[in-house]
Amino acid sequence: MQYYVYILQSLFDGTFYKGYTTDYLKRLEQHNNGESRYTRGKMPWILVYVETCPTKTAALVREKELKRSNSKYLYWLINNSDYNLLKRAEPVIPPEAGRVRVPSRPQKLP
Numbered sequence: 607m608q609y610y611v612y613i614l615q616s617l618f619d620g621t622f623y624k625g626y627t628t629d630y631l632k633r634l635e636q637h638n639n640g641e642s643r644y645t646r647g648k649m650p651w652i653l654v655y656v657e658t659c660p661t662k663t664a665a666l667v668r669e670k671e672l673k674r675s676n677s678k679y680l681y682w683l684i685n686n687s688d689y690n691l692l693k694r695a696e697p698v699i700p701p702e703a704g705r706v707r708v709p710s711r712p713q714k715l716p
Contacts, residue, residue, distance in 0.1 A: 607628055607662075608628065608658060609626060609627070609628055609658070609659045609660070609661065609662050609664070609665035610626065610627055610628070610629075610630045610656050610657065610658055610659065610665065610691075611624070611625070611626045611656075611657045611659055611665050611668045611669050611672060612624070612625055612626070612627065612630045612633065612634075612653060612655060612656050612657075613653075613654050613655035613656075613672065613680065613683075613684065614634065614637060614645070614651040614652065614653055614654065615651065615652055615654045615698065616645075616648040616649070616650075616651055617649075617650050617651070617652060618648045618649065618650070619648055621648060622654075622677070622680055623637070623644065623645050623648075623651065624669055624672040624673050625669060626659070626662075626665040626666060626668070626669045630653065630656050631653075634651065634653050637649070637651045638650050638651055653692065654684050654692070654698050655680075655683060655684045655687075655690050655692065656690065656691040656692055657687075657689045657690065657691065658689075658691065681698060684698050685698060
């Protein structure tokens with residue numbers, strides 16, 4: 607049996623969810639149908655990363671690694687990793703990349 611580690615991204619607020627399964631498309635459907643208590647409030651979800659694992663134990667270990675990873679690593683993994691079975695055409699962009707910093711106080715003119 608083949609096991610997969612997957613990462614979902616919420617279209618509601620951009621957060622990630624990491625998990626493992628034997629059928630990632632069915633699992634995505636379950637998340638978007640509200641069948642998971644944790645992901646129910648942040649629907650809809652899109653699949654952004656899928657990685658194969660040879661055993662259930664390997665999948666559980668990898669899932670735990672991903673859950674401890676910071677978002678910078680996750681964005682790199684999603685966009686650049688050869689392990690990602692999805693091979694995205696467009697990169698997943700961090701939310702802060704599009705933000706422009708606006709000064710809180712007006713600057714004095716010379």
